[in-house]
Amino acid sequence: MTINSFFLYPKSPFHFDGTFHKPSHFPNKLPLDDWQPGKYWQLMRVGEKLFGLRIEDRGDVYNPKLKVTAYFNFDNLRDDRLKDGKTKLPQSELELIKKEIIYRYELDQDLSDFIKLTKKNKRFTPVFNRWLGMRNSCEHNLYELLIISIVLQNATVHRSVQMLDNLLVKYGDQTEFDHKKFYAIWRPENLKYVSEQKLRNLKIGYRAKFIKRLTEDFIDKKVDEFSLRKMTKESARNELMKLYGVGPETSRILLFEALHHYDAFDHIAPWQQKIYSQLFYNQPLVSANKIKKDIIKHYGRYSMLAVHYIWEDIFWRRKNEKIDWLEKEIRL
DNA sequence: CATCAGGGCCCTG
DNA sequence: CAGGGCCCTGAT
CATH class of the missing domain: 3.30.310 (TATA-Binding Protein)
Known part of the structure; x- marks a missing residue:
C-alpha cells in the first residue's frame, strides 16, 4: 500500500x-x-x-x-x-x-446567494448560522447512491440496513487503511453475471429485478454519470425517470445529492411530509402541496438546500436529545 | 397464529 | 390517474 x-x-x-x-x-x-x-x-x-x-x-x-x-x-x-x-x-x-x-x-461552490437568501427569513436564521458553509455533499458516485436509494424503497430503516449489508458482504469490496476497515459498493461490472435469484437470496425482494436491470444499464452506458452532471435538472430528471425502478422519490434523491441540484424539491414522500409538518408548522400533518408552495416561496431555487440545512440540524440535535415526535416518524 | 404497513414503483384498466 | 401487487420483516 x-x-x-x-x-x-x-x-x-x-x-x-x-x-x-x-x-x-x-x-x-x-x-x-x-x-x-x-x-x-x-x-x-x-x-x-x-x-x-x-x-x-x-x-x-x-x-x-x-x-x-x-x-x-x-x-x-x-x-x-x-x-x-x-x-x-x-x-x-x-x-x-x-x-x-x-x-x-x-x-x-459559491454559496453567497444562498446565504443572502437565508438572512431574509428570520425564522431559521439560527439554523443557517449554525451550519454556515455546510455543503450538500455526497460521498458516493451515482451508481452507489442509486443502490442505496433502491434498498430504501418501501422498507423500514432496519430492513434497508439489512439489505445493504447483505449485498456488501457478498459483492462489496472490503479493505483496510489507516487501521480502519471499510466496505465499498461494488462496480456494476462485478454484478454482471449474478442472477436475479442470487440477489433475491439476499432478502432484497423485488428490488433484485431493479438492481439487475439498473446495473446492466450502467454497464451498457445507458446511464452516464458524467453527462448527467452537465445536464439541466429537467433533462437529468427525464433521463433518470426512464430507468426501471426509478420513480419520483429516487430521482429526487439522485438529483439533489449526487447531481447537486439545489431546487430538486418536486416530490415529498409521506414520511417526510410528517417531519416537515412538525418542523415548519408544529403540526402533525400539513398538505404536501402547501409545504412545497411555502418552501419554494421562501427559498426559491435553493429550496431543497434550505430544507437540507433544517433537516440535518434536527438530526444533529437528535444525537444528544430525545425528540419524541421525531423518534415516532423515523421508524427504525 | 394471521394480518399489515413500511424512507416506492410498475403495471393495468 | 387510481389502485392493486410486490419481497420481506417486525409489530400488533
Missing part, C-alpha cells in the same frame, strides 16, 4: 463537520465511511480504482483548508484489477481524485 497526501482549499465559508457527516443518513453495520469532529474516512472509487481517503480539517470556516491523505494499491482486495502494482500515483490520477473530491463535496 502506498500513500499520497495533498491539500485542498474549499471556497469560504466552509463547514467541515456539516459537510462530511450527515446524521440523517442511516448507519449501516458494515461501514462505508467514518467520521469524528474534524476527521473523515471513506473508500472512494475513481475510475476503476478504489482509494482510501482520510480528510482532515486544517482550517476554519473562513479560512478553510483540508488535508487529504490517499491510500491505494491495497493488498487485500478481491479484485486484482483494482490494484496496478505501481507504487507511485501518476499526477494525472491525482488530479482526477482531487476533481472528484471537489465535485462530491462541493468544495468550489
Whole structure:
C-alpha cells in the first residue's frame, strides 16, 4: 500500500463537520465511511480504482483548508484489477481524485446567494448560522447512491440496513487503511453475471429485478454519470425517470445529492411530509402541496438546500436529545 | 397464529 | 390517474 497526501482549499465559508457527516443518513453495520469532529474516512472509487481517503480539517470556516491523505494499491482486495502494482500515483490520477473530491463535496461552490437568501427569513436564521458553509455533499458516485436509494424503497430503516449489508458482504469490496476497515459498493461490472435469484437470496425482494436491470444499464452506458452532471435538472430528471425502478422519490434523491441540484424539491414522500409538518408548522400533518408552495416561496431555487440545512440540524440535535415526535416518524 | 404497513414503483384498466 | 401487487420483516 502506498500513500499520497495533498491539500485542498474549499471556497469560504466552509463547514467541515456539516459537510462530511450527515446524521440523517442511516448507519449501516458494515461501514462505508467514518467520521469524528474534524476527521473523515471513506473508500472512494475513481475510475476503476478504489482509494482510501482520510480528510482532515486544517482550517476554519473562513479560512478553510483540508488535508487529504490517499491510500491505494491495497493488498487485500478481491479484485486484482483494482490494484496496478505501481507504487507511485501518476499526477494525472491525482488530479482526477482531487476533481472528484471537489465535485462530491462541493468544495468550489459559491454559496453567497444562498446565504443572502437565508438572512431574509428570520425564522431559521439560527439554523443557517449554525451550519454556515455546510455543503450538500455526497460521498458516493451515482451508481452507489442509486443502490442505496433502491434498498430504501418501501422498507423500514432496519430492513434497508439489512439489505445493504447483505449485498456488501457478498459483492462489496472490503479493505483496510489507516487501521480502519471499510466496505465499498461494488462496480456494476462485478454484478454482471449474478442472477436475479442470487440477489433475491439476499432478502432484497423485488428490488433484485431493479438492481439487475439498473446495473446492466450502467454497464451498457445507458446511464452516464458524467453527462448527467452537465445536464439541466429537467433533462437529468427525464433521463433518470426512464430507468426501471426509478420513480419520483429516487430521482429526487439522485438529483439533489449526487447531481447537486439545489431546487430538486418536486416530490415529498409521506414520511417526510410528517417531519416537515412538525418542523415548519408544529403540526402533525400539513398538505404536501402547501409545504412545497411555502418552501419554494421562501427559498426559491435553493429550496431543497434550505430544507437540507433544517433537516440535518434536527438530526444533529437528535444525537444528544430525545425528540419524541421525531423518534415516532423515523421508524427504525 | 394471521394480518399489515413500511424512507416506492410498475403495471393495468 | 387510481389502485392493486410486490419481497420481506417486525409489530400488533
